[in-house]
């Protein structure tokens with residue numbers, strides 16, 4: 001679980017720092033046909049915890065896609081990197097993003113960052129020749 005325990009950070013007076021998680025994203029985040037995640041995503045960021053218990057994170061996500069090239073259908077793999085920037089407030093009705101009971105669940109923010117970074121196609125490389133049609 002990707003969680004930040006705000007109560008614990010307050011007790012330990014760790015108002016800023018960095019964190020890293022390995023995360024297995026749901027395949028439903030991928031809209032490219034015949035493509036899946038090749039292993040867990042790497043999530044890393046710096047955080048800052050403010051006096052009102054709101055918390056900001058700035059960092060990156062990286063993951064690898066594998067499957068069939070969207071143009072020529074050969075086996076292909078591609079590494080993707082994206083930005084992860086999010087702001088959390090300690091109230092349940094805050095859209096981007098709220099939390100309750102002193103614990104932040106990062107799943108929604110990370111899933112949205114993965115979706116934002118997702119390429120539209122998977123490519124086997126710059127020299128992809130596409131499908132060749134005869135006749």
Ligand SMILES: [Zn+2]
Nearest residue numbers: 069072124128
């Ligand atoms: Zn190709």
